[in-house]
Amino acid sequence: MKIWLFTMCSAVFLLTGCNQEKELTEVSLAEVTRSIFYAPQYVAISEGFFEEEGLDVELTTTWGGDTTMTTLLSDGADIALVGAETSMYVFAQGANDPAINFAQLTQTDGTFLVSREPVEDFQWEDLKGTTFLGQRQGGMPQMVGEYVLKQNGIEPHEDLELIQNIDFGNIPSAFASGTGDFVQLFEPQATLFEEEGIGHIVDSFGTQSGEIPYTVYMAKQSFLEKDTETIEKFTRALYRAQQWIQQEDAVTVAESIEPFFDETSLDVIEQVYIRYRDQGSYATSPLLNEDAWYHLQAIMDEAGELPMDIDYDDLVNREVAEKIINE
Incomplete structure (x- = not known):
């Protein structure tokens, strides 16, 4: 009887442990468009980097900066991948819960x-x-x-x-x-x-x-403060993907992201990836550079589209990226 009870308890413990290991935190991610320009993001999904951090990333393409930002601000997404300039527009409108940039994906125009x-x-x-x-x-x-x-x-x-x-x-x-x-x-x-x-x-x-924070990950300030652990896990997986695409050959990267581009041939995916990689479009770390932030504002100001001068520290959280990079 004691042996039977021990066996049953062991089985229950093992099953419970397995279930706990499979439990993932759901994170909704809205991307501004679907593009090979965002290769590290798709690598983080296809190679299981997000999952290994305990995250189940639900990716939605929201087609356009305005739509993407609206989705984020209305809690339709936890994290948004969009141009850094959109966070400036929201901040200039006096948002009570502004969108904070915490990780960079691309660092040039595409x-x-x-x-x-x-x-x-x-x-x-x-x-x-x-x-x-x-x-x-x-x-x-x-x-x-x-x-x-x-x-x-x-x-x-x-x-x-x-x-x-x-x-x-x-x-x-x-x-x-x-x-x-x-x-x-x-x-x-x-x-x-x-x-x-x-x-x-x-x-x-x-x-x-030149270098600008062209496409970045942002979350509402309230989400960053409430769920810093999730943001850190997300950034850690992203950083791993950013390093991975620099180390692997072009064919391997193209094959990894191919499922996200059904209508594009593997050969074209590979060519586009190489072009973006060789010109330094893919950020090699999630840290958004301060000089690049002000360069972006200079470009916007030249075009007459900068709503106001915004300090780097007002809309950029560098603590998470620095922590991940220094681990």
């Missing part, structure tokens, strides 16, 4: 300059007198685009015909149908256009504009 015709020895002054199909007015890609043009001695509204009234999703089709001599495009569209002979990548807005 767009490329694509020409309709092949251009040998491209120079930015080649754009003068041409028709340039840019990004939507007020968006971060447009702000970076105009900043880069000005840095290269081009006045966007005087030296070329600038088109900015086409919706983001329709820009590629507009260029493919004949609008514009040059266009500002995200990947993988730029690479696909090259493969199809529609356009030719001649330069990168990311390398031209």
